[in-house]
Amino acid sequence: MRTRQRLSLLTVAAMIGVTGCSQGTEPTESTAEQNVAATTSCAGKGELTMWERSGGNKDMVDMLVAAWNTKNPDCKIALTYIPHTEMVGKIAQGIASGQVPDLMGMDLIYAPQFEKAGQLVDLTDRIRAWPELATASSGHMTVATYDQRLYGVPLYADVSALFYNKDLFKRAGLDPAEPPTSLSELRSYADKITALGGDVKGYYLPGNCAGCNIFTVGPLMWASGAKIEAAGPGDEPLVGDGVKQVLQFERDMVRAGNVHDGDRTENGETFHLQFGSGKVGMMGTGNFNITLARQQNPGMDFGIALLPGVAPNSSASFIGGDLVVVPKGSKRVNDAVNFMKFLLSDDVQVEVYAKALNLTTRSDMVDNKYFQAEPLVQDVAKALTVGRTPYTLTFFEQINSPQGPWLKMLQRAYYSDDDLDAVIADAKKEMKEIAAKS
Amino acid sequence: MTGRTGYLVGAVCVAISTVMLLPLVYSMLASIKPTAEAAATPPTYLPHGVSLDSYRRLWDYQEGLLTYLGNSFGTAVLTIVFTLLLTVPAGYGLSRFPIPGREVIFVVLLLALIIPYQALLTPMFLMFAKIGLTNSLVGLAVLHTSIQLPFSLYILRNTFAAVPREIEEAAVMDGAGSLQILLRVFLPPTVPAVVTVTLFAFITSWNEFLGALVMMSSSAKFTLPVILATARTETSLGGTDWGMLQAGVTISIIPCVLVYLLLQRYYMAGLMSGAVK
Numbered sequence: 001m002r003t004r005q006r007l008s009l010l011t012v013a014a015m016i017g018v019t020g021c022s023q024g025t026e027p028t029e030s031t032a033e034q035n036v037a038a039t040t041s042c043a044g045k046g047e048l049t050m051w052e053r054s055g056g057n058k059d060m061v062d063m064l065v066a067a068w069n070t071k072n073p074d075c076k077i078a079l080t081y082i083p084h085t086e087m088v089g090k091i092a093q094g095i096a097s098g099q100v101p102d103l104m105g106m107d108l109i110y111a112p113q114f115e116k117a118g119q120l121v122d123l124t125d126r127i128r129a130w131p132e133l134a135t136a137s138s139g140h141m142t143v144a145t146y147d148q149r150l151y152g153v154p155l156y157a158d159v160s161a162l163f164y165n166k167d168l169f170k171r172a173g174l175d176p177a178e179p180p181t182s183l184s185e186l187r188s189y190a191d192k193i194t195a196l197g198g199d200v201k202g203y204y205l206p207g208n209c210a211g212c213n214i215f216t217v218g219p220l221m222w223a224s225g226a227k228i229e230a231a232g233p234g235d236e237p238l239v240g241d242g243v244k245q246v247l248q249f250e251r252d253m254v255r256a257g258n259v260h261d262g263d264r265t266e267n268g269e270t271f272h273l274q275f276g277s278g279k280v281g282m283m284g285t286g287n288f289n290i291t292l293a294r295q296q297n298p299g300m301d302f303g304i305a306l307l308p309g310v311a312p313n314s315s316a317s318f319i320g321g322d323l324v325v326v327p328k329g330s331k332r333v334n335d336a337v338n339f340m341k342f343l344l345s346d347d348v349q350v351e352v353y354a355k356a357l358n359l360t361t362r363s364d365m366v367d368n369k370y371f372q373a374e375p376l377v378q379d380v381a382k383a384l385t386v387g388r389t390p391y392t393l394t395f396f397e398q399i400n401s402p403q404g405p406w407l408k409m410l411q412r413a414y415y416s417d418d419d420l421d422a423v424i425a426d427a428k429k430e431m432k433e434i435a436a437k438s
Numbered sequence: 439m440t441g442r443t444g445y446l447v448g449a450v451c452v453a454i455s456t457v458m459l460l461p462l463v464y465s466m467l468a469s470i471k472p473t474a475e476a477a478a479t480p481p482t483y484l485p486h487g488v489s490l491d492s493y494r495r496l497w498d499y500q501e502g503l504l505t506y507l508g509n510s511f512g513t514a515v516l517t518i519v520f521t522l523l524l525t526v527p528a529g530y531g532l533s534r535f536p537i538p539g540r541e542v543i544f545v546v547l548l549l550a551l552i553i554p555y556q557a558l559l560t561p562m563f564l565m566f567a568k569i570g571l572t573n574s575l576v577g578l579a580v581l582h583t584s585i586q587l588p589f590s591l592y593i594l595r596n597t598f599a600a601v602p603r604e605i606e607e608a609a610v611m612d613g614a615g616s617l618q619i620l621l622r623v624f625l626p627p628t629v630p631a632v633v634t635v636t637l638f639a640f641i642t643s644w645n646e647f648l649g650a651l652v653m654m655s656s657s658a659k660f661t662l663p664v665i666l667a668t669a670r671t672e673t674s675l676g677g678t679d680w681g682m683l684q685a686g687v688t689i690s691i692i693p694c695v696l697v698y699l700l701l702q703r704y705y706m707a708g709l710m711s712g713a714v715k
Contacts, residue, residue: 049655049656051655054668054669054670078656078657078658079657080655080656080657080660081500081668082651082668083651083664083667083668083670085667086651086667090651090652093560093563093652094655096564097563097564097567097572098567099567099572099573099655101655296474
């Protein structure tokens with residue numbers, strides 16, 4: 001019996017021992033600390049923790065954190081990448097349990113949901129007077145604002161534009177200095193490039209990727225005067241002739257054989273590699289593709305234009321990227337704010353963002369020595385002036401979900417013979433129902 | 439078995455093995471393709487060139503491959519230790535001691551098998567957060583142990599119950615205490631079952647993803663499955679570095695295969711001994 005008790009005690013002791021190995025919790029930031037003026041350096045000491053989603057612009061974020069860590073050796077940021085498909089749940093769980101990082105990068109499109117839910121620290125009183133905010137990316141600042149309160153600043157920006165292969169333009173007898181400025185030109189140029197034969201196609205259409213399509217096909221609709229998402233309950237989605245015109249344009253592109261058959265299964269995993277293959281004449285993609293295409297295909301000559309609409313010289317772009325925000329429960333809000341100030345500083349905008357040929361997150365920093373030496377970045381930066389970011393609390397459900405109405409509508413339009421008015425009506429109904437629940 | 443039947447059975451075995459092994463071989467081949475080829479669409483089945491670039495990228499990925507291998511291995515070893523520390527005495531007690539309602543207790547303990555552990559993750563995370571067990575390999579091992587407990591207890595309890603009572607009585611006559619009986623009488627003939635439990639605990643912990651993702655909040659504490667999921671969406675718009683991912687898959691398979699091959703003999707015997715009580 002005594003041995004049996006000993007065994008039981010051993011078991012319990014093991015569990016207690018396990019518990020004893022755990023970590024303690026740190027005190028939260030005091031009220032007095034909340035009114036400290038922001039600087040571009042760390043005010044406190046000790047490691048800052050930061051989460052960022054995978055699948056974003058990792059190289060850019062790594063460089064920004066490295067620049068901060070070099071400047072603040074006693075206050076380095078420990079950066080952790082969370083699988084992006086799990087990021088929203090992970091943040092929500094962390095906030096619920098108080099196990100949050102000091103700051104985090106967040107796909108800007110999800111920010112309104114977290115702001116509405118009160119899961120981010122309201123930074124209005126700390127940052128609203130910053131002059132840098134006047135020129136900070138408008139798309140980012142739109143979604144960083146909820147109910148006239150500010151919750152974050154841009155971490156990095158991705159914009160969509162039309163990339164075109166100048167080598168294929170020349171072979172097809174097109175002028176590489178004259179990219180298409182309307183959907184009808186886009187179609188006729190694509191026909192000519194496809195006519196080159198072989199495995200070259202004039203256009204690229206990601207057939208199974210909701211995010212890729214809002215990034216690259218969405219702007220075609222905006223440029224054609226249409227509106228896509230329902231902002232909230234009662235708001236009408238998919239408004240304007242541009243929706244049907246663009247769907248018809250894409251359907252015709254597919255039927256004309258201007259896209260590869262394999263494009264239909266593209267779920268985003270190889271989207272970024274398509275243009276660099278050299279087998280696509282024109283495609284909507286993002287600024288990140290400049291460096292990538294050069295790495296993939298160093299000999300390829302290419303140009304960048306704005307994504308056009310139906311009318312000549314109309315254009316639009318999707319401004320995406322990440323915000324840097326502070327989750328509720330952060331113990332180092334002041335230093336998180338200092339990091340934001342650091343990101344928006346002139347020096348970082350030029351010597352980190354621009355030097356790496358990434359877009360600056362302030363429009364007044366576009367005119368810098370690095371961009372002047374790189375015409376392609378200048379071209380893609382023009383997209384910032386015509387870009388927008390959708391604002392809705394149900395972006396994932398309406399647009400980004402692989403089972404959502406946006407992708408269902410596109411796939412029916414691209415690959416079926418269904419009547420386009422019916423296709424749009426079905427998607428509209430579903431989007432309104434989703435928005436009504438927000 | 440006649441010669442012709444033997445050939446037929448052999449052919450079926452080869453066919454099944456081919457089907458089972460083909461994905462693994464393809465994964466390994468993809469891991470040694472040059473980066474551009476690994477990402478090519480349509481994919482190539484056989485590498486046109488050989489490159490270790492994918493392994494190099496994985497080696498230096500975030501905190502470095504060794505960190506993640508170390509975390510996975512450490513968690514798996516702790517899981518094995520915790521599982522054995524809990525289930526060997528529990529199986530022994532439930533099979534041999536006249537505990538009132540022990541069958542009911544046994545069934546209640548097994549009921550955990552029918553509840554998906556994913557459903558328990560959030561309450562467990564909140565509980566672990568209160569006692570500071572989140573973001574700790576020990577905490578993760580405790581979670582993995584809790585997943586593994588019912589199955590391990592089932593195997594060990596039934597195995598211990600199959601040990602002839604006469605041997606135990608002889609040990610008691612010789613003056614052995616309960617602990618001595620467990621260690622010297624029960625454990626030696628039940629080594630295959632203990633090995634089975636060890637093997638399953640290792641594989642469960644080594645492969646487990648969701649719990650590790652939920653419990654861990656810093657890159658330096660992530661295990662291999664979590665970092666492979668991160669690597670899966672490495673590039674913009676969710677693009678995948680296929681070469682690095684396949685390199686990670688290949689490396690993560692190796693310990694499981696090695697442990698299985700080393701312990702295969704015990705594993706088969708152990709599974710049978712637990713199953714036929």
